[in-house]
Amino acid sequence: xxxxxxxxxxxxxxxxxxxxxxxxxxxxxxxxxxxxxxxxxxxxxxxxxxxxxxxxxxxxxxxxxxxxxxxxxxxxxxxxxxxxxxxxxxxxxxxxxxxxxxxxxxxxxxxxxxxxxxxxxxxxxxxxxxxxxxxxxxxxxxxxxxxxxxxxxxxxxxxxxxxxxxxxxxxxxxxxxxxxxxxxxxxxxxxxxxxxxxxxxxxxxxxxxxxxxxxxxxxxxxxxxxxxxxxxxxxxxxxxxxxxxxxxxxxxxxxxxxxxxxxxxxxxxxxxxxxxxxxxxxxxxxxxxxxxxxxxxxxxxxxxxxxxxxxxxxxxxxxxxxxxxxxxxxxxx
Amino acid sequence: xxxxxxxxxxxxxxxxxxxxxxxxxxxxxxxxxxxxxxxxxxxxxxxxxxxxxxxxxxxxxxxxxxxxxxxxxxxxxxxxxxxxxxxxxxxxxxxxxxxxxxxxxxxxxxxxxxxxxxxxxxxxxxxxxxxxxxxxxxxxxxxxxxxxxxxxxxxxxxxxxxxxxxxxxxxxxxxxxxxxxxxxxxxxxxxxxxxxxxxxxxxxxxxxxxxxxxxxxxxxxxxxxxxxxxxxxxxxxxxxxxxxxxxxxxxxxxxxxxxxxxxxxxxxxxxxxxxxxxxxxxxxxxxxxxxxxxxxxxxxxxxxxxxxxxxxxxxxxxxxxxxxxxxxxxxxx
DNA sequence: AGAATAGTTGTAAACGTTTGCAATTTATGA
DNA sequence: TCATAAATTGCAAACGTTTACAACTATTCT
Numbered sequence: 001x002x003x004x005x006x007x008x009x010x011x012x013x014x015x016x017x018x019x020x021x022x023x024x025x026x027x028x029x030x031x032x033x034x035x036x037x038x039x040x041x042x043x044x045x046x047x048x049x050x051x052x053x054x055x056x057x058x059x060x061x062x063x064x065x066x067x068x069x070x071x072x073x074x075x076x077x078x079x080x081x082x083x084x085x086x087x088x089x090x091x092x093x094x095x096x097x098x099x100x101x102x103x104x105x106x107x108x109x110x111x112x113x114x115x116x117x118x119x120x121x122x123x124x125x126x127x128x129x130x131x132x133x134x135x136x137x138x139x140x141x142x143x144x145x146x147x148x149x150x151x152x153x154x155x156x157x158x159x160x161x162x163x164x165x166x167x168x169x170x171x172x173x174x175x176x177x178x179x180x181x182x183x184x185x186x187x188x189x190x191x192x193x194x195x196x197x198x199x200x201x202x203x204x205x206x207x208x209x210x211x212x213x214x215x216x217x218x219x220x221x222x223x224x225x226x227x228x229x230x231x232x233x234x235x236x237x238x239x240x241x242x243x244x245x246x247x248x249x250x251x252x253x254x255x256x257x258x259x260x261x262x263x264x265x266x267x268x269x270x271x272x273x274x275x276x277x278x279x280x281x282x283x284x285x286x287x288x289x290x291x292x293x294x295x296x297x298x299x300x301x302x303x304x305x306x307x308x309x310x311x312x313x314x315x316x317x318x319x320x321x322x323x324x325x326x327x328x329x330x331x332x333x
Numbered sequence: 334x335x336x337x338x339x340x341x342x343x344x345x346x347x348x349x350x351x352x353x354x355x356x357x358x359x360x361x362x363x364x365x366x367x368x369x370x371x372x373x374x375x376x377x378x379x380x381x382x383x384x385x386x387x388x389x390x391x392x393x394x395x396x397x398x399x400x401x402x403x404x405x406x407x408x409x410x411x412x413x414x415x416x417x418x419x420x421x422x423x424x425x426x427x428x429x430x431x432x433x434x435x436x437x438x439x440x441x442x443x444x445x446x447x448x449x450x451x452x453x454x455x456x457x458x459x460x461x462x463x464x465x466x467x468x469x470x471x472x473x474x475x476x477x478x479x480x481x482x483x484x485x486x487x488x489x490x491x492x493x494x495x496x497x498x499x500x501x502x503x504x505x506x507x508x509x510x511x512x513x514x515x516x517x518x519x520x521x522x523x524x525x526x527x528x529x530x531x532x533x534x535x536x537x538x539x540x541x542x543x544x545x546x547x548x549x550x551x552x553x554x555x556x557x558x559x560x561x562x563x564x565x566x567x568x569x570x571x572x573x574x575x576x577x578x579x580x581x582x583x584x585x586x587x588x589x590x591x592x593x594x595x596x597x598x599x600x601x602x603x604x605x606x607x608x609x610x611x612x613x614x615x616x617x618x619x620x621x622x623x624x625x626x627x628x629x630x631x632x633x634x635x636x637x638x639x640x641x642x643x644x645x646x647x648x649x650x651x652x653x654x655x656x657x658x659x660x661x662x663x664x665x666x
Numbered sequence: 667a668g669a670a671t672a673g674t675t676g677t678a679a680a681c682g683t684t685t686g687c688a689a690t691t692t693a694t695g696a
Numbered sequence: 697t698c699a700t701a702a703a704t705t706g707c708a709a710a711c712g713t714t715t716a717c718a719a720c721t722a723t724t725c726t
Contacts, residue, residue: 007682018706023684033692033704048473053451054396057387057684065451070407073415074610083627086406086433095451097398098431100419100719118386118398119430140381174345198407224614251614277407281584283591290645340712351676356714358678366674386713 067115076276084297129192144307180241226251284328400448409609417630477640497531514573560585617661
């Protein structure tokens with residue numbers, strides 16, 4: 001194995017300085033005389049010396065690595081968040097260890113612990129649900145954590161997200177103004193913070209405020225086929241306008257409606273609460289709450305860099321602005 | 334900071350053994366007497382000792398970390414590959430450092446070097462193009478590399494993919510049998526190994542074999558809007574059947590056709606060569622070459638685990654079988 | 667019982683850096 | 697020119713493990 005054949009010692013010897021000086025040159029420490037620096041640099045280049053990040057991590061207790069916890073890599077919602085994170089991470093020279101936590105052989109707290117054992121300098125957590133076990137795991141450590149695209153119940157953790165209640169209310173209002181009165185809410189997991197403490201209360205309040213009765217909340221509708229199969233139930237319940245938490249699910253409902261010979265938006269208006277690429281490529285294109293996913297990821301990562309440097313972070317609960325993107329799945333006045 | 338307050342020393346002291354013994358217990362070494370093991374385990378649990386993976390990595394020269402090089406996280410093609418990789422990585426207890434290399438501030442070889450400096454035990458490379466600089470970077474090291482969903486020109490690197498030539502030929506044949514004669518090929522980057530050495534030759538051969546003339550190859554058509562805008566050109570060239578390398582691009586063509594009042598498949602048949610979720614949720618659903626993306630990722634990662642353990646790997650160029658999934662964008666006989 | 671062997675444990679040297687501190691060199695000021 | 701301060705360098709101790717190797721203990725065999 002010649003995995004790491006040349007070390008800081010080799011450079012030191014060749015450049016006739018101590019390893020401490022080489023270390024200073026490598027780390028851009030200013031306390032090195034110009035010609036010494038140049039001599040060392042020359043040797044570094046000649047030998048193609050590259051510092052061993054593991055040894056650096058052990059000695060300095062900083063690994064320049066952050067952990068990303070994500071439910072599902074193939075969900076574009078998380079992929080777009082990740083892209084924002086990744087770009088900022090690159091900018092600040094952090095690497096990313098990604099851990100997905102859905103359908104796992106490993107419990108979530110074990111996954112987190114594994115990340116912490118790798119001595120990541122910080123963690124970004126993206127699941128829309130932060131279970132107690134995860135909270136406990138995080139609390140056992142000093143490693144800073146930022147939530148991206150989600151919130152926790154007690155605002156214990158810094159987070160970057162949007163105002164879900166406001167967004168949902170605005171979306172419901174759009175349907176209402178289109179004359180729809182039988183409004184439904186379609187959710188995946190109803191027990192997440194976003195569902196339980198934001199979307200559901202907003203929906204209930206809206207229905208009550210407008211005298212629309214109890215309404216209908218459908219839960220555990222998680223993917224395209226769940227959405228597809230839900231349509232008959234929606235018909236049965238006389239739903240004419242629906243907010244769907246995930247866009248693939250919304251597309252399932254949409255396709256089901258089309259296949260059943262129904263017209264969207266005439267017979268059913270659909271708004272998705274999480275717009276990814278998919279929402280815009282289907283036809284009719286889905287009206288959506290457009291969360292600035294890339295920005296959420298980028299801002300979260302930027303905040304994390306500050307926390308990792310013990311810099312001051314005045315505002316720890318950041319809400320970015322969203323947009324209601326009117327497309328073809330709602331009436332165009 | 335109490336990041337890692339208890340070390341193997343603390344456990345050793347409490348359990349009245351040497352750190353070597355604790356290390357053996359932690360690593361499941363069998364050369365420890367049963368009651369000693371239990372005593373140590375008890376202390377480990379009481380103190381919540383967790384080994385520091387960085388120190389382990391330095392001492393053992395194995396980091397149980399693999400690097401993933403991917404062009405774009407938000408491209409479902411790579412996300413689905415990654416999922417297969419991730420699942421097998423979890424099974425074998427590897428963590429994944431993910432590095433995306435498109436539109437970067439960093440050159441590709443620097444990204445690779447960064448991964449190697451972190452002492453990853455292996456690398457999976459997923460871009461459909463392996464530039465010379467990347468090859469050089471890999472050759473400077475002993476770290477094993479496996480290509481997933483792509484191949485290199487000289488088969489220097491182990492790879493897991495499908496037979497692109499055969500798949501494309503079969504797809505072209507499907508169009509031909511549907512009576513289409515003005516067949517086109519729509520590509521992103523034409524200079525990748527997959528394009529230049531597989532898809533284009535297969536296309537040219539097919540056209541020649543069937544006396545269909547030169548044909549039309551459209552290049553640098555990379556996303557939905559590129560596809561959308563390409564339609565007029567396709568019309569102008571009288572194309573009636575097209576193979577599209579990426580499915581979002583295919584959807585762009587499809588949507589453009591629909592918006593222009595054309596009928597798919599009647600006026601234009603479309604086959605995508607890379608089916609992700611998107612190909613199946615649009616309407617009409619796209620006929621596709623379905624690559625077993627998850628499996629490609631999983632097999633690639635499994636092969637990598639063997640290489641990392643210096644196990645025998647008899648077959649280093651693996652081709653998995655694909656499937657032509659007939660949907661609504663080609664004629665249903 | 668004693669020798670040979672197998673099983674268990676400890677000692678200490680790596681692994682490749684960073685970094686506080688001391689030592690040395692150079693610059694500054696009177 | 698010499699004392700003093702500032703800048704530069706080196707020394708050596710961390711960082712928290714793993715792992716030869718040696719040393720010791722328990723077991724087996726004759």
